[in-house]
Amino acid sequence: KSINCKSxxxxxxxxxxxxxxENANGLLRQYFPKTMSLVNVACNEVKIAVxxxxxxxxxxxxxxxxxxxxxxxxxxxxxxxxxxxx
Numbered sequence: 787k788s789i790n791c792k793s794x795x796x797x798x799x800x801x802x803x804x805x806x807x808e809n810a811n812g813l814l815r816q817y818f819p820k821t822m823s824l825v826n827v828a829c830n831e832v833k834i835a836v837x838x839x840x841x842x843x844x845x846x847x848x849x850x851x852x853x854x855x856x857x858x859x860x861x862x863x864x865x866x867x868x869x870x871x872x
Contacts, residue, residue, distance in 0.1 A: 810839075813839055813842075814835065814839070817831075817835040817838075818835070837865070839852075840852045840853050840864070841853060852864075853865060
């Protein structure tokens with residue numbers, strides 16, 4: 787309040803205050819379970835998982851994919867960015 791900031795920072799160890807973050811972590815765990823060592827995970831494997839998650843329709847987005855919504859709002863095809871290129 788003192789700096790007139792409109793962002794919200796969740797308290798440590800309050801996972802219920804970070805719903806979207808916790809949901810994304812759960813979705814990533816489909817590809818990289820907690821028991822899996824991440825030491826040998828290749829960059830390409832991460833890119834594939836990211837691409838699959840961002841191509842998945844979401845109820846909170848009106849059953850559009852994150853890629854579609856990003857493109858509608860920015861005019862940028864995120865799949866063409868270097869981060870997601872396969």
